[in-house]
Amino acid sequence: MRWRTFETLVLVAGLGSSLGCPKELPPDLTPEELFERGKQLFARERWLQARTAFERLVFSAPTHAKADSAQFLLAETYFQDGAYLTAASEFLKLAQTRPTIHLADDARYRACLAYGRLSPRAELDQGYTEQAIAECRALRLLYPQSPLVPEAEAKVAELRNKLARKMYLNGLYYFQREGYDSAILYFNELLKQYPEAEVVPAALYHLYRAYRRIGYEDEAAGARDRLLREFPNSPEARSLAPASTASGG
Numbered sequence: 001m002r003w004r005t006f007e008t009l010v011l012v013a014g015l016g017s018s019l020g021c022p023k024e025l026p027p028d029l030t031p032e033e034l035f036e037r038g039k040q041l042f043a044r045e046r047w048l049q050a051r052t053a054f055e056r057l058v059f060s061a062p063t064h065a066k067a068d069s070a071q072f073l074l075a076e077t078y079f080q081d082g083a084y085l086t087a088a089s090e091f092l093k094l095a096q097t098r099p100t101i102h103l104a105d106d107a108r109y110r111a112c113l114a115y116g117r118l119s120p121r122a123e124l125d126q127g128y129t130e131q132a133i134a135e136c137r138a139l140r141l142l143y144p145q146s147p148l149v150p151e152a153e154a155k156v157a158e159l160r161n162k163l164a165r166k167m168y169l170n171g172l173y174y175f176q177r178e179g180y181d182s183a184i185l186y187f188n189e190l191l192k193q194y195p196e197a198e199v200v201p202a203a204l205y206h207l208y209r210a211y212r213r214i215g216y217e218d219e220a221a222g223a224r225d226r227l228l229r230e231f232p233n234s235p236e237a238r239s240l241a242p243a244s245t246a247s248g249g
Contacts, residue, residue: 025053031061035070047077068094072103072110079114088114092135105139105146112136112155122165133159157196164190164197172206180210201227205236 025037038053054074058067075090088111095107115132136152136159143149171186187207191200204227211220228237 025049025056029053029056031057031064031066034060035066038070038073042073042077045080047081051077068098068101068103072107075107075110079110084114084117087111088118088131088135099142105143105148108135108139108142109146109148109152112139112152116155116159119159119162122162123169126163126166129159129162133163160194160196161198164194164199164203167194168199168203171203175206175210178213180214183207183210201231201234201236204231205239208240 025034029037034053034057038050038057041050041053051074054070054077057064057070058074061067071090071094075087075094078084078087078090091107091111091114094101095104095111098104112132112135115128115135118128119126119132120128133156136156139146139152140149167186167190171183171190173183174180174186175183184207187203187210190197190203191207194200204223208220208223208227211217211223224240227234228240231237
C-alpha cells in the first residue's frame with residue numbers, strides 16, 4: 001500500500017522536529033530554508049509560526065518546487081489550529097488552482113474534513129454538511145483512482161445520515177403536533193433522497209402512523225409492508241405486532 005501524500009508530508013515534517021527553531025524567522029531565508037523551518041515548527045505544533053514560514057514561501061516564490069507542499073501544510077496548520085473554515089478555503093485554493101498536482105486529491109479530502117468539522121447537530125442548519133459532501137464527491141469524480149476515495153465515500157455516507165436525520169426530525173416535529181400532511185411530506189422526501197440512511201426504519205414507522213391518523217389505509221399498509229419487508233429486525237418493525245393494524249396506530 002502506498003503512503004497517502006498528506007501522511008508522507010507529516011511524517012517528513014516530524015523527522016526534523018529535533019532541530020532548533022528560532023522564535024523569529026530571519027528575513028533572508030531562502031525558499032528551501034523557509035520550507036524546512038516551517039516543517040520543523042509544524043512538527044512541534046507551533047501552528048502560527050509554521051504558518052508564517054509557509055506563507056512567506058508561497059507569496060515570495062509561488063512557482064518554487066516546494067510551493068505546493070507549503071500551501072498544503074499552510075492549510076493544515078489552520079486545520080490543526082481549529083480554524084476549519086479558513087483551512088477549507090486554503091485547501092481548496094490549492095485543489096482548484098492546481099488540480100493536476102499530486103496533492104490535489106489530498107487537498108480536496110482535507111477540505112471535505114474541514115467542512116465536516118463545522119457540521120453542527122442534526123437539528124441545526126446543515127450548510128457546512130452539504131459543502132463537505134460536495135468536496136468529497138468532487139474528489140471521487142475528479143480523482144476516481146485516488147486511494148482516498150473509500151474514505152471520502154464513507155464520509156459522504158456519514159454526512160448523508162445527518163441530513164436524513166434532520167429531515168426526520170422535521171417530520172417528527174409536525175407529527176407530534178398533529179400536522180400529519182406536513183409530516184408525510186418530510187418522511188416521503190427522506191425516503192426518496194436518503195433510502196440508505198440509518199433513520200429510514202423510523203421514518204417508515206412514523207409515515208405508517210401518520211397515514212393511519214388521516215385515514216389513508218392503503219398508503220399506511222404500503223409503509224408498514226415496506227418496513228416489515230426491508231427492516232424486519234428493526235425495533236420499529238418489531239413494534240408492529242399483527243394486531244397493530246386494527247389498533248389505530
